[in-house]
Amino acid sequence: MSVTARRVGLDAVLVECPSGAVARAVYAEVLRRVVAAVDVVPGATTILLDGLSDPQAVAADIETWVDIEAEPISRGPVVEIPTTYDGPDLASVARLWGMTTAEVVGTHRSLTFDVDFCGFAPGFAYCSGLPEHLRVPRLQRPRPRVEPGSVAVADLYTAVYPMASPGGWQILGRTSVSVWDPRGEPPGLLAPGTRVRFVDA
């Protein structure tokens, strides 16, 4: 599996992967091997290792990890998100996908998503798994306020809004599950590597 390690500043390395699936595998491998980094930050197709004492050695080492399988044998836990599908964009997503709203709900529930990375806000997990023909554009005009627990789609991702924020993703429904609690252990329910299914509320 060919990955490329790029140096970032004086003490970080960015591992570039040919796909999101390989990036997930590399992330799992970095955690398994306990690489001593202050932060390990997955991106869509990259893994950033920040705060390394010997970045050159880590960069050289990772490029020798040729035995990484695209899908790791031991994958992350599956988290189920009970969801009520009554979101304001359900009808427009149905038009986009050429389906009834019931079929949109059935499709969203049938998929198992992978948390590729977090960003935008604490606990906001980019869950990949929509197939290419179901790609969803962001809203032309983002909403000034999206409620916490909103279950939404954009691009090839789905996400659960962890807290009230502005947002441009298309909202399919809502969940009462809290995906972000700074006092929780862990504080984020949907860490990278987690698999996610949406189920009947």
Next chain:
Amino acid sequence: MPDPHGRTASPERSLRVVQPGPLTTVQDLGRPGWAHLGVPRSGAADQVAHRLANRLVGNPEHVASLEITVGGLVVALECAVAIALTGARGSLRVNGRPREWGTALSLGAGDLVEIGPFESGLRGYLAFSGGVDCPTVLGSRSTDLLSGLGPAPLGEGQELRLGSAWGPPMEGTATQAPARDVVRLVPGPRADWFRASALGRLGSSAYVVEADSNRIAVRLSGPKLNRIDEAQLPSEGLVLGSVQVPPNGQPLVMLADHPVTGGYPVIGVVPAQDLALLAQARPGEPIRFSVVAGAEGATTGRR
């Protein structure tokens, strides 16, 4: 409430915020280790000044201080406490009398500490023996203006608790380290997304600090940094000091509250040691970069 080090704060140690100034926040060394969950590092924008202020008053460096933006903070002390002001320079008065910058001052209950508008630098750090005590979020008391974690910026009339003193304050006045006038820039990880001229421009031109700079990023304006093409970069992790270039070609340097991932290519990274200069740069001031080879012998991929 016991702090992470097991000491119990003394409830009688406190101060009152008479005037918060335009923006004063509680800052410590931030929340490293949570970036994978989307949590910014946060913490003092000028860590050198924050650490110095703590050492002067006898605190360990991780203890929370006040980060004063632009100046204008007035506090009334309600206990005996040592204070020290570092970072940006401006007038410091106690009960109306001018006092020294960069020196531990032993003060008492009822003393009024007034910090005027800063004359040089942008962010002052006011440390108190024992440190500012407020609830921690993910191990830190820092206010994160991007994600909203940590305490709100200081408000008028607010009471702030202080922890119990750690050790005696230092004697003497801090000598300000000679200011670097150029900021080092280590090229990459995405320097190859730019035309060959871009790094040269960045290293040979003055870039001016824009007024909408904040704790998230220092926005700069200057000669445009041209991309090779308009390819989209999938979101990837950002480090502190990343110089991101959006499509308008004007660079922005990631500061303490920067987002953990971003979708604009990073042409280079300012080493943490040089970020104090950026954190202290005022709108309208020029920044000069010096492009250095930071990663000799590094494996750098080429597209």
